[in-house]
Amino acid sequence: MGTTVFERCRPAASVIDASLTDTTLGVFWLDDVPRAQHPTLAGHVTTDLVIVGGGYTGLWTAVRAKERDPGRRVVLLEASRIAWAASGRNGGFCEASLTHGHENGLTRWPDEIDRLEELGLENLDGIEATVARYAMDADFERTGQLAVAVEPHQVEWLRDEPGFLDREAVQAEVHSDTFLAGAWERDSCAMVHPAKLGLELARVAIDLGVEIYEHSLVRRIESDGPGPVTLVTAGGRVTADAVALGTNVFPSLLRRNRLMTVPVYDYVLMTEPLSPEQRASIGWANRQGLADSANQFHYYRLTSDDRILFGGYDAVYHYGGRVRPEYEDRMESHRRLASHFFTTFPQLEGLRFTHRWAGAIDSSSRFCAFFGTARGGRVAYASGFTGLGVGAARFAADVMLDKLSGETTERTELAMVREKPIPFPPEPAASIGVNLVRAAMDRADHNEGRRNLFLKTLDAIGMGFDS
Known part of the structure; x- marks a missing residue:
């Protein structure tokens, strides 16, 4: 196999070591904002709609x-703090795509892709x-996204x-x-401060x-017959006519959905603010979000105070689909990102x-959200x-509100909304499969993007990955 630019042009180990000296293991976005406190649920509350997450x-x-x-009474229950998980620690790319890119949507819903893209832009x-x-203070900048080619074969993909x-x-x-070519989608992506947005x-x-209500983990859903549904927490209960579940990467309250997603860990670095000289050395006057075109891709963007967020590449799954704080401290991945950063910007x-x-990340086998209802249409999920x-x-x-209303809308009639992804297999097959995919994508990146038989087979059964 060949090498990638990140192997051909590695910075010195001393550069990586110095860049990570005294780095805080913590989320910059969450450290950057004051957080309001919300009460913990106590006692019994009755409401029209209760939202979990x-x-x-x-x-x-x-x-x-x-x-x-x-006029509708709405209660929201959060197990920890508002926006503390994926919503407060992502890269801050607010993309229009509802289908994880045009090609993924075209492959799965060719008859709907044009309308899905229109709906995505309308949503943005x-x-x-x-x-x-x-007047939301969220550092919202609709600067678009620039996809870049960092290997010769990727130039043809973008041409x-x-x-x-x-x-x-x-x-x-x-x-x-490292940038050999690019494609700038000017209107389909905005940059935001993730924690501020949440x-x-x-x-x-x-x-x-x-x-x-914060610190109000929902332990179970109770329902008896066609009437209201009750959610039970450690300190209280909420009875509601309708329930919307937004738990995403965490285990679903609906057993039927427990194999529909797997948690894949993504790693991120944030720099100190660039000096005016450093800022001038990289250009980037139009402040687009950047992403390279490999299977194992990087994404990077500027913050409002001219830091650079640099993330991606590694996608790590842990046996059993566990989500644990200790998985966030993976120096191997952070050192790799630092190396790739200085390959990209040696002048820094x-x-x-x-x-x-x-x-x-709550990953589904079709690489975009799925939807549904349970308990006689009283519970909706995404x-x-x-x-x-x-x-x-x-x-x-x-979509969830449409479904809970019982109305038929354009959204509820979309095949994308009506269809479900293929569930992941139980362990140990899930761990074996995810790691085989990761290894195969790495081989493809080292072989001019050519997908092997394993990846082509996954493509054919609807589980192929398109980054």
């Missing part, structure tokens, strides 16, 4: 529920309008894309000798009349990383966003 899916459901029906427009309407940039043009945007959604929800040698962290929940969570909120 204080991330983007739950928060958007709360906001949209009150916007659609201001809706997010932007909401940010403006409620027919809208907004194609040759080597000279892409270098004019961002100065990295906390501002909570603020808006409360202003609209939503009741939020001497820059330090202030934070390193990780988060678990899960499996596979890394694109920053934008798609708002669309998912409307």
Whole structure:
């Protein structure tokens, strides 16, 4: 097999060591904002709608529920803190795509892909309008996303894309000798501060009349016959006419969905703010989100104070699908990211990383969200966003609310919404399969992107990965 640019142009170990000296194991976004405290549920509450999960899916459901029906009583239950999990620790790319990219959507829903892309753009427009309407402080910048080729074979993948940039043009945007070409999608992606977005959604929800309870882990759902549903926590109970589940990467309260997603850990670094000289050395005047075109890809973007977030590449699954804090401290992955960072920007040698962290992604076998109902239509769920929940969570909120209303809408009639992904196998097959896929994608990246028989077979049965 061949080598990649990240192997051919490795920085010195001393550069990596110096960059990670005194780096905090913690999420920059969450450290960067003050957090309001919300009470813990105690006693018995009766409501019209109860939402489980204080991330983007739950928060958007709360906001949209009150916007659609201001008189509806809405309660939201969060097991820990608002936006502490994936919603507060992602890269802050708010993409329009509902299908994890055009090719993934085209392969699965060719008759719907044009409308799905329109709906995705309408959804992103809706997010932007909401940010403006409620004066949300979320560092929202609709700068688009620049896909870059870092190997010769990737140039051909981008050549027919809208907004194609040759080597000279892409270098004019961002100065990295690793960039051989690019494709700039100007309108389909915004940058946001993830934690600010989550906390501002909570603020808006409360202003609209939503009741939020933190540290209120739901232990089980109880329902008897066609009447209301009761959720039980350690300290209380909520009885509601309707339930929306936004637990995503965490085990579903519905047993039927426990094999529909697997948690895959993604790793991230954040630099200190760049000096004016360092900033000038990389260009990047248009502040696009960046992502390279490999199977094991990197994503990176600028913050409002000119730090660089650099993440991706490793995607680590732990046996049994466990989600544990100790999995976030994986120096092997953070050192690899630091190495790849200075391959990308050698002119920034001497820059330090202030934070390193990780988060678990709720990955489904079709690589985008799936939807459904249970308990006679009284419980709705959305899960499996596979890394694109920053934008798609708002669309998912409307899907769940449509389903709970019992109405037939354009959203509920979409094949994408009606169909379910193939479930993952139980252990030990899940662990074996996920690690085989990861190894096969790595081989493809070292073999000019050529997918082997194993990956082609997964493509054929609808479980092929498209990054």
